[in-house]
Amino acid sequence: xxxxxxxxxxxxxxGLTMVFTVATFTFFLVHALPGNPGDAAYEGYxxxxxxxxxxxxxxxxxxxxxxxxxxxxxxxGYLGQLLHGNLGVSISYSGVPVTDVxxxxxxxxxxxxxxxxxxxxxxxxxxxxxxAVRRNSRSGGLLSLSGSLMAxxxxxxxxxxxxxxxxxxxxxxxxxxxxxxxxxxxxxxxYLGSVATHAVLPVATYALLGYGSWLLTMKSSVASxxxxxxxxxxxxxxxxxxxxxxxxxxxxxxxxxxxxxxSVGHMFAGSVLIEDVFDYxxxxxxLLKSIGNRxxxxxxxxxxxxxxxxxxxxxxxxxxxxxxxxxxxx
Amino acid sequence: xxxPTPHHDGAATAGARPAEVEIRDLTVVYRTEHGDxxxxxxxxxDLRAGExxxxxGESGSGKSTLxxxxxxAVPAPGRITTGSVEVAGxxxxxxxxxxxxxxxxxxxxxxxxxxxxxSLNPLKTVGKQLLDLGRSHEVEDLRGLVRRAGDLCExxxxxxDRVLDSYQHELSGGMRxxxxxxxALVLNAEVLVLDEPTTALDMISxxxxxxxxxxxxxxxxxxxxxxxxxxxxxxxxxDRLAVMxxxxxxxHGPAGELLRRPSHPYTRAxxxxxxxxxxxxGLARALPGQPPDLTTLARRGCVFRDRxxxxxxxxxxSDPALSEWTPGRFRACHAEPAxxxxxxxxxxxxxxxDPIGGRP
Ligand SMILES: Nc1ncnc2c1ncn2[C@@H]1O[C@H](COP(=O)(O)OP(=O)(O)OP(=O)(O)O)[C@@H](O)[C@H]1O
Ligand code: SF4
Ligand SMILES: [Mg+2]
Numbered sequence: 290x291x292x293x294x295x296x297x298x299x300x301x302x303x304g305l306t307m308v309f310t311v312a313t314f315t316f317f318l319v320h321a322l323p324g325n326p327g328d329a330a331y332e333g334y335x336x337x338x339x340x341x342x343x344x345x346x347x348x349x350x351x352x353x354x355x356x357x358x359x360x361x362x363x364x365x366g367y368l369g370q371l372l373h374g375n376l377g378v379s380i381s382y383s384g385v386p387v388t389d390v391x392x393x394x395x396x397x398x399x400x401x402x403x404x405x406x407x408x409x410x411x412x413x414x415x416x417x418x419x420x421a422v423r424r425n426s427r428s429g430g431l432l433s434l435s436g437s438l439m440a441x442x443x444x445x446x447x448x449x450x451x452x453x454x455x456x457x458x459x460x461x462x463x464x465x466x467x468x469x470x471x472x473x474x475x476x477x478x479x480y481l482g483s484v485a486t487h488a489v490l491p492v493a494t495y496a497l498l499g500y501g502s503w504l505l506t507m508k509s510s511v512a513s514x515x516x517x518x519x520x521x522x523x524x525x526x527x528x529x530x531x532x533x534x535x536x537x538x539x540x541x542x543x544x545x546x547x548x549x550x551x552s553v554g555h556m557f558a559g560s561v562l563i564e565d566v567f568d569y570x571x572x573x574x575x576l577l578k579s580i581g582n583r584x585x586x587x588x589x590x591x592x593x594x595x596x597x598x599x600x601x602x603x604x605x606x607x608x609x610x611x612x613x614x615x616x617x618x619x
Numbered sequence: 620x621x622x623p624t625p626h627h628d629g630a631a632t633a634g635a636r637p638a639e640v641e642i643r644d645l646t647v648v649y650r651t652e653h654g655d656x657x658x659x660x661x662x663x664x665d666l667r668a669g670e671x672x673x674x675x676g677e678s679g680s681g682k683s684t685l686x687x688x689x690x691x692a693v694p695a696p697g698r699i700t701t702g703s704v705e706v707a708g709x710x711x712x713x714x715x716x717x718x719x720x721x722x723x724x725x726x727x728x729x730x731x732x733x734x735x736x737x738s739l740n741p742l743k744t745v746g747k748q749l750l751d752l753g754r755s756h757e758v759e760d761l762r763g764l765v766r767r768a769g770d771l772c773e774x775x776x777x778x779x780d781r782v783l784d785s786y787q788h789e790l791s792g793g794m795r796x797x798x799x800x801x802x803a804l805v806l807n808a809e810v811l812v813l814d815e816p817t818t819a820l821d822m823i824s825x826x827x828x829x830x831x832x833x834x835x836x837x838x839x840x841x842x843x844x845x846x847x848x849x850x851x852x853x854x855x856x857x858d859r860l861a862v863m864x865x866x867x868x869x870x871h872g873p874a875g876e877l878l879r880r881p882s883h884p885y886t887r888a889x890x891x892x893x894x895x896x897x898x899x900x901g902l903a904r905a906l907p908g909q910p911p912d913l914t915t916l917a918r919r920g921c922v923f924r925d926r927x928x929x930x931x932x933x934x935x936x937s938d939p940a941l942s943e944w945t946p947g948r949f950r951a952c953h954a955e956p957a958x959x960x961x962x963x964x965x966x967x968x969x970x971x972x973d974p975i976g977g978r979p
Contacts, residue, residue, distance in 0.1 A: 522738035525692055526802060527725030529755040536740045543742075615742060615786045 293611050300607055304600030311596040315589035316367050376593070377586035381579065387590040390575065395594070397467055398564070398571030401488055402556045405495020410549060412496070413503025418538055420504060421511035433508060440501030444559045448494045448566040455490060463487050465568040491567050495556055506548060510541040543614055550606030554599040637707070638665035639842035640689065640810055645702035645713075647684050647693055649913060656913035658684040658697065660866045663941060666810065666842040671833070673857030673874060674846045675889070677910040681866040682846045683733055686812050689844070690724050691715060706810065726756050729803030731796075733814040733846075738799050739787040745798055746783035749805065756806055764805060771801040775831050793824030797831065804835060811836065814846045829856055850890065854878055862886045865911050865922030868941060872948035882957075883950045884927045921953065929954045 334344035370377070376387035416432050423429030455462040463469065468483040514520065514537050523533050560573035568574070572591055579587035611617045642664045648655040658681045666672050674682050687693045689704055691712045704712045709727050712720070724730070732738060740748055746765070753764040769779035775797040787795065796816065803811060816832065817825040833856050836843045847853060853860055853874065860878070861871035862885065870883040881887045908926040909915075916922055921934040933953050941951040950956070 518732075518737040519740050521694070522732055522799075523740070525687075525690060525724055525730040525732055526752055527721045527723070527755055528751055529721070532751050532755055536743075539742050540740070613742065615744075616788050 293617055297604065297607055300604050304603060307600055308593065308596050311592055312368065312371055312589070313364075315585075315592055316364055318585075318589075371593075376590040379579075379584055379587045381582040381584040381587065387586045390587060391572070391590050391594055394570060394572050394575045397569060398557070398560050398573060399598075401491045401569075401571070402495055402553075402560055404488075405492045406499060406549075406552065406556055408492070408496040409499030410503055410545075413500045414507045414538075414542060414545070416500075417504045417507025418511050418534070418541070421508045421515065421541075422534075422537075424508075424512070432504065436501045436504030436508070438501065439497060440505060442498075442501075444494070444498055445562045445566055447497055448490075448563045451490055451494055451497075452566060462489050464490055467570060487569075491563055491569050494563050494567075495559070498559065499552060499556070502552075503545070506545055507541060510544055511537060514541045539613070543610070546606050546610045546613075550603045553602035554595075557595050557598055637667075639668045639707050640666035640844075641703075641705040642666075642685075642689070643703050643705070645685070645688055645704065646700045647681075647688055647697055648700050650696035650698075651913065653914055655700075656916070657700075658866050658913060659688065661701070662863075662866075662868045663702075664861055664868060664871065666844055667859075668809065668842045669837075669840050670858040671836055671843045671845060671856050672859045672861060673853030674844060674861050674863060675848060675850065675853055676863030678848060679910055679912055680863040682848075682863055683814050684866075685863070686730075686814050686844060686846050688713070689810070689812055690728050690730055691720055692724065692730075708809075722756060725752065725803075725808070726806040727808055727810065729806070729808035729811045731799045731803050731811070731813045731816055733818075736792050736795050736819050737787070738802075739795065741787050743786070744783065745785055745787075745790075749783065749802065752802060752805070758806070768801055768805045771804060771835075772797075774835065775801065776827065777801075791824075793820055793828065796820060796824070796828055800828075800831065800835070804839070807839075809839075809841060811841045811843045812846070813844070816845065816847070817852055818847070818849070825852075832856065850878075862889070865916050867922060867938075867951060868949075869923065869952070870948075870950040871941075876948065882944070882948065883952050884929050884954070885923050888926075888928075921951075 331344050331348045334347060335341055339347070374388065376391070379385050379387050379390050382390050413436070416436070420429045420432040420436065424433070452464055456464045463483075463486055465487075467487050468474070468480060469487075472480050472483050474480055517540070520533065520537060523536060528536075557572070560571060561577055562573070563569075564571045564574040565577055572594065576588065576591040576595075578584075579591060642662060645659055645662045646657055647659040648657045662685060664672070674685065676682050684693060684697065688699055689706075689712065691699070691704070693699060699713050702713070706712055706723070706727060709715075709723055712723060712728075715723060739745065743751075749765060749768050750761060753761050758764050765783070768783070772779035772782050777794060777797055782790070782794065782798065790798065796819075800811075800813075800816075811832075813832065817828055820828060829852065832843070832845070835841070845852065845857060857874040859871065860874040861868050862877075862883065863869065864885050870877065870881070870886045877886065878890060881890045911917070911922065911925075917924065919938070920936055921927070921930070921939055924930040924934040927934065929952075931953060937953075939951045939953045941949050943949050944956050
C-alpha cells in the first residue's frame with residue numbers, strides 16, 4: 290500500500306512537472322517567435338490611433354502578459370493567471386476566453402477518442418487472446434496477419450480511406466461537423482442520431498488504428514502467460530476451460546495498462562490529423578486552426594489541455610492497475 | 620520421523636491388493652527436429668492403495684513425463700504412442716478426452732507438480748481458486764469444500780482462514796507447496812502424484828512436507844507416487860521404488876530391499892554413490908559419464924551400456940526387458956543377478972545394519 294501511494298505521488302509529481310514544462314514552453318515560444326505577437330499587436334493598436342496605455346492594457350488582456358514588463362515579471366504573471374484557470378482570450382474568436390473556446394471543443398475529441406480507444410482495446414485484446422491460443426491454426430495466423438497489417442497503416446491514410454469508402458463511394462455515413470446543420474441541437478432523437486452517425490467515422494478510425502497493436506501486444510502477453518506454471522497447474526487440477534481462459538486473460542492484460550495510458554496521448558496527438566480529415570470540430574481541429582490563425586493563447590491552451598489529459602490518463606492507469614493486481618495493492 | 624514401524628518392508632502386502640493404477644507398456648515421445656524421440660519407453664508399473672511408490676532417476680530420465688502421463692497431460696510436442704494407464708474406477712486414462720479427461724484430473728488423480736511454488740494464479744486468493752476448482756468439478760456443497768480444505772490446511776499446520784484469504788505472493792515456499800497438496804486432495808482423489816515435492820524447499824520445510832504427505836497418505840489410504848531425484852526423500856517415505864534411466868524403468872521392487880541390495884548395475888551405482896551422503900541431490904555426480912538425453916539415447920540395445928561396468932556384447936544388440944527375477948523384484952538387465960542378490964532378496968534380518976543410513 291505504501292509503495293503504491295509512493296508511486297502515485299511520483300506520477301503526480303512527474304505530471305505536474307510536465308504541465309509546468311509545457312506551460313513554460315508555450316510562453317517562451319510566443320516570445321521567441323519573430324515579431325513577438327504581443328509587441329506586434331501593441332504596435333498595431335498604437336498605429337491604429339489607440340493611446341499607448343489602452344493598447345498595453347488590451348494586450349495584457351489578450352495575451353495574459355504585457356510585453357513592456359521585464360520577461361520574468363511577464364512569465365510570473367502568466368503563471369499566476371494559469372493558476373486561476375485563466376488562459377487568456379482567443380484572438381481568432383475575438384474576445385472569447387480561451388477556456389470557453391476549449392470547453393466547447395473538448396467533448397468532441399474526448400468522447401470519440403475514448404470510445405475508439407476502448408473499442409480497439411476490447412476487440413484487439415480479445416482477438417489477441419484468440420490469436421495466441423490458436424497460434425498454430427489457420428484462423429490464428431489470419432488474425433495475427435490482420436493485426437500486423439493494421440498496425441502499419443498511418444492514421445491519415447486510414448481516415449481518408451474510410452471517408453472515401455463510406456462517404457464518397459457508398460454514401461452510407463455522413464461526414465463533416467458533429468451533426469447535420471439543419472437539425473437543431475437538443476435532447477431529441479433526431480439530433481442524437483445525427484451526432485451518433487457523424488461520430489461513426491472518427492470513432493471507427495481511432496478504433497482501427499489501435500486494433501493492430503493491441504492484438505499483437507496481447508498475443509505476445511498471452512503467449513508468455515500460457516507458459517506460466519500456474520496455467521499448467523490449473524489444467525492438471527481439471528479447472529474448466531472458461532475459467533482457465535479468464536486466468537489467462539486477466540494475467541495477460543495486466544502489463545497492457547501502462548501501454549493503454551500511453552496510447553491515450555498518442556490518440557490525442559492523432560486527433561489533430563483525423564479531425565482535420567473529417568472536418569470534426571474537436572481539440573485537434575482547434576489546435577490546427579489556432580496555428581493557422583496565429584492564435585497563440587488558444588494554441589497554448591490546447592497544448593496545455595492535451596498535456597493534462599495525458600497526465601490524468603497515466604494516473605488513472607496506475608489506479609486501475611492497482612485495482613487489478615493484488616501484488617500492487619497490498 | 621516419530622513413527623517406529625518401518626514401511627520399507629512392504630513386500631509382504633504387495634500384490635495382495637489390486638492395483639489402483641496399472642501402467643502398461645507406456646511409451647511417450649516428444650516431437651523434435653530429429654523426429655519423434657521417446658522420453659518414456661515401454662514402461663510398466665503398478666501403484667497400489669496404501670503404498671507410496673518412489674520414482675527416482677537422474678535429471679532427464681523421463682520421470683516427469685511418466686508422471687504427467689498418469690493424467691494424460693503430457694504437454695505438446697509430447698504424446699503417448701503405446702500402452703495404457705488403467706485407473707481403478709476410471710478406466711484407461713490415455714483414451715479419455717475432453718470433459719471426462721478434465722473431470723478425472725483433480726477429482727480422481729491429484730497432481731502436485733514440479734514447480735508447485737508457482738502453481739497458483741497470482742491475481743486471485745487461494746479461497747477463490749478453491750471455489751473455481753469446486754465449480755469446475757461441479758461440487759454442489761461449496762461450503763463443505765471450503766470446510767474440507769480448511770481441515771486439510773489445519774492438518775498441514777496452516778492457518779486456514781489466513782491462507783484462504785491470501786494471495787500467492789503473501790505465502791512462503793513451504794506454504795505454497797502445502798496448498799498445492801491441499802488442492803490436489805480436497806476433491807478426495809485416490810491417487811496422489813507429487814513431482815519433486817521438496818526440491819525447492821529448505822531442510823526444515825522438506826521434513827515437514829514429507830511428514831504431511833506420509834500421514835495424509837496413510838489416513839486416506841491413497842496410492843501415492845513421489846517423483847524425485849533425491850535418494851534421501853525416497854529412503855524416508857517410499858514403500859516401493861522404481862528406478863528410471865533413459866526413459867526405461869530399469870528396476871523396481873520393495874524400497875527397503877532395493878536400497879539394501881540393489882540389483883541393476885545402474886541402481887547399484889546410484890546407491891553406491893549416495894550411500895555416504897544420503898539426501899544430497901547431486902545425483903548427476905553419481906556416475907562417470909553423462910546421463911543421456913533424447914538425442915544421444917541408444918536406439919538399440921541397453922540404454923545404460925555406455926556407462927555400465929558389466930556391459931557385454933549382447934547389450935549392444937538387444938534391449939533387456941523388465942522381468943521378475945525373484946518374487947516381487949523386477950529388473951531389466953542381461954547380466955545374471957549376483958548370487959548374493961538372490962540371497963538378499965528375502966527380507967533382511969532386522970538386526971542388520973542399514974547400509975543406506977537414511978533413517979535416523
Ligand atoms: N517439450 C519437450 N520437448 C522435447 N523434449 C522434451 C520436452 N520436455 C521434456 N523433454 C525431454 O524428455 C526427457 C525427459 O524429460 P522429463 O522432464 O520427463 O525428465 P525428468 O526425469 O523429470 O527430469 P528432471 O529431474 O530434470 O525433472 C528429457 O530428455 C527432456 O529433455
Ligand atoms: S543390460 Fe548390459 S549394459 Fe545394460 S545394465 Fe545390464 S549389463 Fe549393463
Ligand atoms: Mg521432472
